[in-house]
Amino acid sequence: xxxxxxxxxxxxxxHPMCDGCARAQLIKMGINSGKWHFAVALAGNPNTGxxxxxxxxxxxxxxxxxxxxxTVTRMEGLYKYGEYVYKLVDLPGTYSLLATSEDEEIARNxxxxxxxxxxxxxxxxxxxxxxxxxxxxxxxxxxxxxxxxNLIDEAERHGLEISARQLSRELGVPVVPTAAxxxxxxxxxxxxxxxxxxxxxxSRPNRLKVYDSQFGQAVGEVTRSIESLYPGLPNARWVAxxxxxxxxxxxxxxxTGELLNMVRGQNGxxxxxxxxxxx
Amino acid sequence: xxxxxTTPEELLSRADALRGELGDSHSRFIEDIYQQAAEVADKVVxxxxxxxxxxxxxxxxRVLTSPVWGLxxxxxxxxxxxxxxxxxxxxPSGWLATxxxxxxxxxxxxxxxxxxxxxxxxxxxxxxxxxxxAWVTSVMLPPMAIFFPLFTLLExxxxxxxxxxxxxxxxxxxxxxxxxxxTMTMGFGCNAAGVIATRIIDSPRERLLAIITNNFSLxxxxxxxxILIATIFIGALVPPVWSATASMLAVLGVAVLxxxxxxxxxxxxxxxxxxxxxxxxSLELPPYRPPQILRxxxxxxxxxxxxxxxxxxxxxxxxxxVIWLLGNIxxxxxxxxxxxxxxxxxxxxxxGLNGVILLAYVVAIPANEIVIPTILMLTLMVGRAAGAxxxxxxxxxxxxxxxxxxxxxxxxxxxxxxxLMLFSLMHNPCSTTIMTIYQETKSLKWTTVATLLPVVMGxxxxxAITWIARALHLV
Numbered sequence: 001x002x003x004x005x006x007x008x009x010x011x012x013x014x015h016p017m018c019d020g021c022a023r024a025q026l027i028k029m030g031i032n033s034g035k036w037h038f039a040v041a042l043a044g045n046p047n048t049g050x051x052x053x054x055x056x057x058x059x060x061x062x063x064x065x066x067x068x069x070x071t072v073t074r075m076e077g078l079y080k081y082g083e084y085v086y087k088l089v090d091l092p093g094t095y096s097l098l099a100t101s102e103d104e105e106i107a108r109n110x111x112x113x114x115x116x117x118x119x120x121x122x123x124x125x126x127x128x129x130x131x132x133x134x135x136x137x138x139x140x141x142x143x144x145x146x147x148x149x150n151l152i153d154e155a156e157r158h159g160l161e162i163s164a165r166q167l168s169r170e171l172g173v174p175v176v177p178t179a180a181x182x183x184x185x186x187x188x189x190x191x192x193x194x195x196x197x198x199x200x201x202x203s204r205p206n207r208l209k210v211y212d213s214q215f216g217q218a219v220g221e222v223t224r225s226i227e228s229l230y231p232g233l234p235n236a237r238w239v240a241x242x243x244x245x246x247x248x249x250x251x252x253x254x255x256t257g258e259l260l261n262m263v264r265g266q267n268g269x270x271x272x273x274x275x276x277x278x279x
Numbered sequence: 280x281x282x283x284x285t286t287p288e289e290l291l292s293r294a295d296a297l298r299g300e301l302g303d304s305h306s307r308f309i310e311d312i313y314q315q316a317a318e319v320a321d322k323v324v325x326x327x328x329x330x331x332x333x334x335x336x337x338x339x340x341r342v343l344t345s346p347v348w349g350l351x352x353x354x355x356x357x358x359x360x361x362x363x364x365x366x367x368x369x370x371p372s373g374w375l376a377t378x379x380x381x382x383x384x385x386x387x388x389x390x391x392x393x394x395x396x397x398x399x400x401x402x403x404x405x406x407x408x409x410x411x412x413a414w415v416t417s418v419m420l421p422p423m424a425i426f427f428p429l430f431t432l433l434e435x436x437x438x439x440x441x442x443x444x445x446x447x448x449x450x451x452x453x454x455x456x457x458x459x460x461x462t463m464t465m466g467f468g469c470n471a472a473g474v475i476a477t478r479i480i481d482s483p484r485e486r487l488l489a490i491i492t493n494n495f496s497l498x499x500x501x502x503x504x505x506i507l508i509a510t511i512f513i514g515a516l517v518p519p520v521w522s523a524t525a526s527m528l529a530v531l532g533v534a535v536l537x538x539x540x541x542x543x544x545x546x547x548x549x550x551x552x553x554x555x556x557x558x559x560x561s562l563e564l565p566p567y568r569p570p571q572i573l574r575x576x577x578x579x580x581x582x583x584x585x586x587x588x589x590x591x592x593x594x595x596x597x598x599x600x601v602i603w604l605l606g607n608i609x610x611x612x613x614x615x616x617x618x619x620x621x622x623x624x625x626x627x628x629x630x631g632l633n634g635v636i637l638l639a640y641v642v643a644i645p646a647n648e649i650v651i652p653t654i655l656m657l658t659l660m661v662g663r664a665a666g667a668x669x670x671x672x673x674x675x676x677x678x679x680x681x682x683x684x685x686x687x688x689x690x691x692x693x694x695x696x697x698x699l700m701l702f703s704l705m706h707n708p709c710s711t712t713i714m715t716i717y718q719e720t721k722s723l724k725w726t727t728v729a730t731l732l733p734v735v736m737g738x739x740x741x742x743a744i745t746w747i748a749r750a751l752h753l754v
Contacts, residue, residue, distance in 0.1 A: 046563065047563060047565050061578050061581075061582055063578070063582070063583075064435075065431075065434040065435060065439065066434065066435050066436065066437040066439075066565050066567075066568050067434065067437065067439040067440045067461065067565060068440070068562065068563050068565065069458065069461055069476070069479035072475055072476055072478040072479060073475070092478075096309075098309075100481040101478060101479055101480060101481035102478040102481075103478040103479050104481075106478075126566070128320045128323070128324055129316055129317050129320035129321075130316070132315075132316035132319060132320055133312055133313055133316045135316075136312045136315060136316055137312060140312075154566065159326055159327055160324055160325070160326060160327070161324070161325045161326075161327045162323055162324050162325075163323045166322065166323045167319070167323045170319045170322065170323065171319070181571070208308075208311050208312060208315055214300075214301060215301060215308075218297040218300070218301055221293075221297070222290070222293065222294050222297065225284040225289075225290050225293065226290065228284075228285075229284065229285070229286075229287065229290060240294075241308060243290070243291070243294035244294055244297060244298050244301065245298075245308075246295075246298055251291055254287045254290060254291060255287055255288070255291065257287070
């Protein structure tokens with residue numbers, strides 16, 4: 001699969017939208033190895049329904065199962081909406097970006113180094129607090145984030161009411177309630193993802209202002225070192241934070257040069273990943 | 280502020296030094312995220328209605344994960360799934376056999392004779408390639424088409440994490456990771472998939488245990504073998520009314536023995552070459568969800584059953600060709616197959632199997648699915664050549680007729696049947712699984728261990744059973 005550059009000027013006056021007809025315009029392209037314009041990552045805790053969302057959009061039939069750990073590999077599929085083709089990447093579930101097992105590492109490496117144009121964090125509406133931990137971590141490192149508030153039907157059955165609008169205000173990113181199993185909200189999700197990919201919708205993730213002066217300085221210093229050692233490495237700041245935390249896997253990746261391999265191969269094309277730093 | 284690092288080593292030592300200076304403050308990053316998440320969740324979520332389903336889930340969990348009922352219910356469920364598979368597969372298997380092995384097979388022969396094709400082309404294509412494919416299809420398709428949907432329904436329902444919960448203590452005692460229950464269950468579908476599933480286990484030691492023992496989960500290529508042999512040799516011991524139940528219990532026994540071996544071998548490895556303590560982990564018990572029955576039927580029949588069947592067919596076609604060649608190329612007047620079987624027979628006799636079975640397991644390394652067709656074809660070829668009964672026609676409409684070939688031509692006994700079931704549980708993984716093990720471990724050593732350990736165990740077990748039976752004059 002090959003990425004096609006999209007000129008941002010051409011985005012104007014596209015997507016004449018009508019309510020509820022997003023899915024009518026959706027063309028599920030399955031595993032078609034053609035060219036694509038935007039890469040969209042599906043991240044989230046285990047068993048929140050990422051694969052179900054993936055199937056709804058790409059028309060593929062990834063196996064889904066009601067247990068955490070069902071997906072252990074990265075699965076890619078294409079769909080077309082409007083005039084652009086989107087590469088959707090289904091990732092193994094992960095509770096945090098501090099990966100400890102191999103499936104979590106696959107998810108983490110893509111979120112960090114795969115440079116998705118949009119990262120959709122699928123959260124379980126019935127377990128919002130714990131799911132938000134990952135959402136915040138993703139928002140720390142990505143600008144274009146959409147929250148898919150999935151399993152909203154289960155939350156309703158449990159008598160839970162969740163204000164998507166207020167959640168969106170708190171997080172600074174769009175929040176789309178969905179029940180992917182029966183297709184509810186998928187229309188909105190397609191449209192929001194498309195708007196964000198094409199730049200019609202801009203989000204400003206509410207990042208934490210946690211860096212006290214000493215820690216902030218240390219992160220800054222290590223980040224600059226990483227940037228000069230590995231020009232073009234995405235998310236150098238995250239790598240810096242992990243090194244300061246003494247993450248042995250990241251230390252090993254730096255020592256053996258594997259860090260560069262993590263970046264390569266995330267989008268198939270090794271040259272692409274380390275080209276120019278501007279996103 | 281110091282100057283920037285210019286080598287990876289400098290970078291690491293600088294980060295190390297800074298970490299020392301910072302003390303505990305670096306962990307505030309994650310702590311603050313947790314606190315923030317809690318505050319926001321508190322603001323946007325409100326409990327309005329009754330939480331009815333939580334209670335239903337809890338009531339179910341109280342039974343399904345109860346210390347008393349959890350295990351028996353698990354075995355019972357597996358038994359029900361197997362019973363439905365065995366009793367349900369019998370009739371369609373017979374139809375398929377009549378269609379493919381009787382009608383189409385004879386029609387193909389007539390057709391080839393009509394166009395006056397040379398005998399070796401007819402034999403190679405019809406008695407070799409076609410026959411193996413037809414056998415695989417009629418033996419495998421019906422049980423898989425029943426087993427897979429039932430298994431997937433349980434998976435969609437949310438039962439698998441409960442299995443892990445029930446077995447967690449046992450795995451901990453064996454020094455293994457509790458999530459091994461999940462990879463073991465995936466192995467019941469396909470061992471290669473089970474080995475990939477071990478990625479969810481974060482400790483390398485425990486992941487190796489899960490990889491090495493995954494082969495003790497009977498995979499879809501082996502269920503049909505178990506079912507057929509149990510039907511022929513165990514089901515025949517009781518009145519016909521009880522034959523499905525008796526066969527089910529025999530297969531269930533082998534499956535449960537496999538689980539037992541998983542624990543035993545994990546424990547043994549933990550005490551010897553893979554020493555260590557079981558690590559702790561958390562596993563969510565997701566809510567029970569009513570399975571989407573139609574979608575499950577569709578995906579498990581179309582995606583899973585047909586894909587697995589296709590794999591079996593693509594393996595069976597060349598295997599059928601090889602078997603036919605082995606049976607029809609003569610060296611000093613005797614076919615290669617006979618030479619090999621004659622050579623392997625004494626070894627087979629020693630461990631209570633026979634030369635045909637051993638040769639079949641060599642031919643079937645690419646896929647367990649083709650063991651039974653290979654055994655049948657070899658038995659027929661070698662048996663006929665030996666002049667046992669030149670008039671035997673190939674008509675395997677029912678298990679009984681298959682039995683007559685194995686017993687009549689192959690000289691099988693109840694002991695051979697039992698030993699084959701055990702050897703099917705304990706032998707090398709198929710080549711796909713072996714390659715997957717290498718890809719996941721990147722270790723020649725552990726791949727070799729995972730490949731040879733089960734074969735050695737299998738030969739020792741069947742050998743021991745055979746010699747005990749012989750000593751007690753049971754055979």
